[in-house]
Structures are given as C-alpha cells and as structure tokens.
Amino acid sequence: MRFYGYTLLALSCLVAFSASTPALLAPIRNFASNGTQAAPSNFALELRGVIRQVPVGQLEKLVQTYLLNDVQFQGLIRVVNSMPAYRFIRQFGNQPEVRQLQQWVTQQLVLSGGSPKIFEYLELEIKIFNKYPYWSQIVNGIQGFQQEFVAIYPVQLIRSLLEPSSTQTSPLLSELWRRLVALRPVYERVIASPPGKTITGELQRLGLDVNGLDALIRYQFGWSNATWGAPSYDYSDYLYY
Template sequence: MHSLTLALIAICGLTVGFAAAPAPAPRTAAAPANNFYLEVQNWVRSVPHKEIQQLVRAYALNDAGFQSVLREINSLPTYRLRQQVLRQPEVLHLIQWLGQQLLLSGGSLKVFDDLEIEIKLFNKYPYWAQSVNGVAGFEQEFLYLYPVQQLRSLLESNAQQSPASAELWRRLVALKPVYERIVATPQAIAFGNRLRALGVDIAGVDSLIRYQLGWSNETISNYDYQDYLGF
C-alpha cells in the first residue's frame, strides 16, 4: 500500500510557494506559440481536488489518527522544514521561472489556487462520521482518487509538444538532488519518523514522489490506471 500523504504535502508546499511568490515583472517578449498557461491549467484540472478536499474534510473532522497526522504536518518544526524546502535556490528559481512563463502566456501563479484545501467545522454528509478508517484508510482512498500515472503521462506528453513544458519537466526532474539533500537532514529524518509512528507509509510516499517527478520509472503497485483513462 502506497501513501500519498507526503506527496500531497509536497504539492501543497510548492503551491504555497507559488502563491506567496512575488509577481514577476512584465516582459515585452512575445507569447510562446504553445499556450503554457493552458497546459498548466489542464494539469491542475486533472487533479480531482474537489473529491480530495471532501476526503480530507471527512477524515480531519472524524478520524483521530488522521487528526494526529494533520497536527504533525502543521507543527512548528514541520513549518520550518517546509520553509527550508522553499528557500532552496532550485525551488526559488523554479517558482520565479514558472511565474514568468505563466505571465507570458496570459496566466499567473493563481492557477494553482484550486489545489488549496479548506476545512469546515461540520460534516457535510452524515455518513462521514462512520466512513473513516484511520490513516491506512485515508491512504487507500486518497490513492484511488489521485491519478498519479495520468499526471506523469500528461507532463511527459506536454514536454514533447512545447518548449516551455519541456523546460518545466526538466526543472522538476532536476529537483532530485534538492530532495535528496532535504530528506537527509536531521529535521526531515525526525519528521519522517514521527509520521511513521503515526502510521504513515513513508517508503510508499518516497516511491510515489520519485515516480511523479520523473526520478523513477518504476510503476506504482496496487494502482489500476485503467480506472482513470476516461477521467
């Protein structure tokens, strides 16, 4: 069983970085032939954020184990770790470059706003109170919703069709040394140990992140891509 918990943290962490980054100065260069903004928008829309948000809400309001994971994710040490990631030069350069490319193609970093998750105080549906099954249950349901292979294929196919998407994919793949550097720090090791103690599948998380960002070509086990061909 593979967990998407840290993958979500990584995606949301970059999203926070995109949203917080200052808007790049306007340029006079002509917009690229391929509309990079529409390509990124299509990628974002491929993430079933509404379904994921409902799943997170259900577990956040009703599952004690998942609540413990959320508290750990939102702890001060984890916040500092997230800021450490966002301060890495490669990540800063990626955010700046991405903002500039989106601006040139008629968009902005706000395209990632849909990936943000909001939590309301009351169950939207009565059955939520009895439909949660701990951290492992959340992992299974989250994995079913998140189309990791479709997103990987979409990124790779876009990279073959437009220079901007090819550069984005190159920069994402080039983040591997940053990841290796961060996960080797005492802060990240302690964070992983705390999540592991709470039931998070850290090995599965690592495998998924490496596959999603192009650092590994291993297939994700227990994942039926056929379910998402018509997504």
C-alpha cells in the first residue's frame, strides 16, 4: 500500500518518478576554488541517505493500526483512493514544472549509477490483522493519527539534509532543493484549482487538519517556515524557467 505518497500531498508527485522518464537536462559540473574540476558527488547515494531517514517501519505500524481499527480514518483512506483524488494527483504530476523536476532527478540518478527504484523504500505493506490485541483501543480518529504522524515523521531532519548549509554542501542536493523550492507556485495553483478545493474540502469535512498538513508540506519543501521557527525564504529567488 502506497499510503505514504498519498498522505503527503503533493509529496507523492515529487518523489514517485517513472524509470522510463527521459533525461533531458545536462548534468551539473562542479569546480573547486582553485578552478579544477571537483570530484563529483554521488546523487543516488546522497538521496538514498535522505530517504532512509524516513521511519517507514513506524509509519507502517501507525497506518496499519488506524486502518484496521478506526472508522473515521478508514473514511479518509477511501477519499485518498477515490477517482477525484487520483485525478488531482495526476493533475499535479502533469504540471510542466513537476515533469521537469522528475526528468532532472531521473537523469541524476541514472548518471550516478542509481535508479528511481530507490523510492520504493517509501512504500508501506499493510497486513489485514492486528499484530497486537490492544491496537483496537489506542486509535483516536483522524486527529489522533495526524498527531502521531507529526510526532514520528522527522520533517526538520529531512529538511536539514536537503537544505544547503554548513553541513549540507552537496551541489546536487542543493540543486534539488532549489528546484523543490521553485515548485511553490505550482502547488498553490493546483491547490486553488476546482479539483484541489474539492479534495481539500472533503478531507477537512472528514476531520483532517488541512491547515496543519499544508504547513508541514510548505516547511518540508522550503515554501514556508511557519510554526517551525526558522528564517523565511523569498521563494522567487529560486524560480527557474
């Protein structure tokens, strides 16, 4: 079950890359301060290191607990897997800027000896029986799931590994971060579209804290720092054409 990609918005559209996507962009060449070409970083290994920080086992257990025992959460899953939600995700994924990012990531993975299959690590496998009897007593609706998810998912750590800093000096991860930040207008455009309003309205009706999820998404991709206490970006500096 690929709940992770569906739960995080728009996240699925940023990481679910097709291995058949053509590579159209030229690779980045890096030079040291003395003018000589620096040793290239390995994008596949670096990105795998970021992805491996996602606690898939804990998230899988959390999703399984709620999916098997919480009626309210089951309703949320039905909406996430509905045809309108599928069309909404496709709409986001088909935006030119998103497709350009997909092409670039696929190219860099191939050039570094990897493939988009590294994202398969994020897939969750949900079994149909409670592993522990007490699971049925610890669920607390959609809000309870959302609170537990936020406590488990290391949003600040993931961002620190992607965002350029004194410790993150990888030119390819920095370029990935720049391209992610530049997707903010796309996200806002799609969310404001009629399909986007329909889906977010339905999720809110079911009890999901849409504003909280939106804040997490915006923080994760550098579009905002609301509620996370970090200096704000001027995202227009990251736009590319």
